[in-house]
Amino acid sequence: MAAPTPRSAESPRQISYRISHQTEYHYSEPVAACQNQIRMQPVDGGNLVCHDTLVRIDPDPNSWDEHSDYFGNLVTTFSIESIHTALRVVVESRVTVTKPVISDAEALIPWEQALREQTGWLNPHIEEHRYRSPRIVPSDSFAAYAGESFAPGRKIVEAALDLTRRINHDFRYDSTATTVDTTTEEAFGLRAGVCQDFAHVEIACLRSIGLAARYVSGYLRTEPPPGKERLVGADESHAWLEIYAGEELGWLGLDPTNACLVSTDHIPICVGRDYGDVSPMRGVVLGGGTNTLKVSVDVAPVEANSAPASTSGKDAGESSLGKP
Structure with a gap:
């Protein structure tokens, strides 16, 4: 990863x-x-x-x-x-x-509005990402952590990006701290892991407050240090997530490993409920x-x-x- x-x-x-x-x-x-x-x-x-x-x-x-x-x-x-x-x-x-574009109007949508627009029988492929999956179980602990970013009335893009940046700040990237079988709860307790763990934790936080979120696997373009040539074969698989941000904005990509919105450096390959699907x-x-x-x-x-x-x-x- x-x-x-x-x-x-x-x-x-x-x-x-x-x-x-x-x-x-x-x-x-x-x-x-x-x-x-x-x-x-x-x-x-x-x-x-x-x-x-x-x-x-x-x-x-x-x-x-x-x-x-x-x-x-x-x-x-x-x-x-x-x-x-x-x-x-x-x-x-x-x-x-292509770089995603977020209009001023879309950026101002409150997160509660996005929540209302993803529920109901008309949106089965969105609503199913609000619930537990084999590797991600919503809980009060995840909800409490998410709640610090999702205050009442806060805008969906602002709140989601704040949560993404907090996970990046609070969690240590450590390839030796977890394995592919480490549970999301264990990674949350360790405050450490790799991109798979970071994505699982943020999805768990979002689902714990009712929002739909899905796991994305793909690739991330890496940039060599200044003055150095890129190494062929040095790129790796990467993982991030998408939150359903309402009917106008749709699925919004978030990368907690790099504390950013997903853009043209990210190349999506598969989506699912968690890593087990992809x-x-x-x-x-x-x-x-x-x-x-x-x-x-x-x-x-x-x-x-x-x-x-x-x-x-x-x-x-x-x-x-x-x-x-």
Whole structure:
């Protein structure tokens, strides 16, 4: 998960990116068969347009299926039924991200109005994000923490950003403090963790006062120190959240790891109730002994009108997804 990264004062209106996400497993013993799901392919929606996506898998899968899950995320399921000692999955995409625009009128909406506009049977896909999920359980403790930002009548954008900044200030970014299985309550008590924990805690706070909030996984463009070249493969997966801020504004992205509103440095890939809905890769193997995992992510800005990645010549281990 990405560590805090200093953000520029003003984001450009629109940025196009080439993204490469490479996952490699090496096994101490032969694997007889495996079945996996990946959620690494961007889809059109919100402030993102996906121009093309290419998936390569080695060894070649024996079966391959693509579908959209309940939340609209693109999922590839594949199985390998031959002996292998390593597995390599590469997902390459080209996307364009547009900076969200908040009008003066939208910025003045009180948070109680946003709460009223997200309830009821007409908004089932919004209201479901107001309640507990497997990894996030609302509580009085989370509500009390959120209440310091969401005073009566306070504007939704102002209150949400204040909560985001307070979590950033009060919590320590520490990759050794938590694991992928650390509960949200434990991370809240530790006041430490990584971006997954920061996002879970803020979602728990928002849901505890009745507001809809959902988990977002994706990528964050990192900026090298002044005078240094960017390192290829040094970018990482990142996590943030979105709050439903009313009918006019819709879903508003918040990044508590970096104390900011989401903009063109953030590239969304999947949304869900919590991390359990959007983990990039999951699966089962038969055999394999112990394994080592290596993940490399590269996020490179490109010209918006540059040529798309090739999507020709696909076979069992290569598929073009998204827009042609």
